[in-house]
Amino acid sequence: MEKPRVRIAGTHYLVELDGQDHYVSFRRCSCGRACQAVRLVAEYLANGGRPAPAGIPLPTLTVPKQCPLCGAEVKADHWLDGRKGCGWRCTQDPSHYWYVRLEPMRRWLQANRWSRKAVEQKAA
Ligand SMILES: [Zn+2]
Ligand SMILES: [Zn+2]
Known part of the structure; x- marks a missing residue:
């Protein structure tokens, strides 16, 4: 039987074992x-395999002068502080923060889709 291959999928390693995907x-x-x-x-890494990226790269958090989505006033919100900076809240709609914050992650996930097809296309 052929040895299962280890591939990188997003921040994980994808191994196909017994017809099942293991992340x-x-x-x-x-x-x-x-x-x-x-x-x-572990074997793959010991043999010099390329390590998967440690995390999803996100831009540093800063408090903008106004909401990037609707232009309303924003307030610093320390409940949303992360390791990467300071959170904020749109005075019009608090969900705007999450939209702005998660948009880069959404794009990143789209570019690094976990489907086997995308992984294979990348490897080709
Ligand atoms: Zn498993
Ligand atoms: Zn807003």
């Missing part, structure tokens, strides 16, 4: 079991 990250597998995929990833 491995930090020595844990998406299937929830102590499965072979984790060992295969």
Whole structure:
């Protein structure tokens, strides 16, 4: 039997085992079991395999002068502070913060889609 290949999918490693996709990250597998995929990833890295990116790259948080979506006043919101900076809240619609904040993540996920097809296209 051919040895299963380890590929990078987003921030995870994708291993196909027994016709099933296993997404491995930090020595844990998406299937929830102590499965072979984790060992295969460790082996792959030991053999000089390219490591997966550690996290989704997000821009630093800053409090804008006005809401980038609707132009309304924004207020710093320290409840939303993250490791990357300071959160803020749109006085018109608090969901605008999340939209602006998550948009880069959404685009990133789209570009690094977890589907096997996209991974294969990238590898080709
Ligand atoms: Zn697994
Ligand atoms: Zn707004």
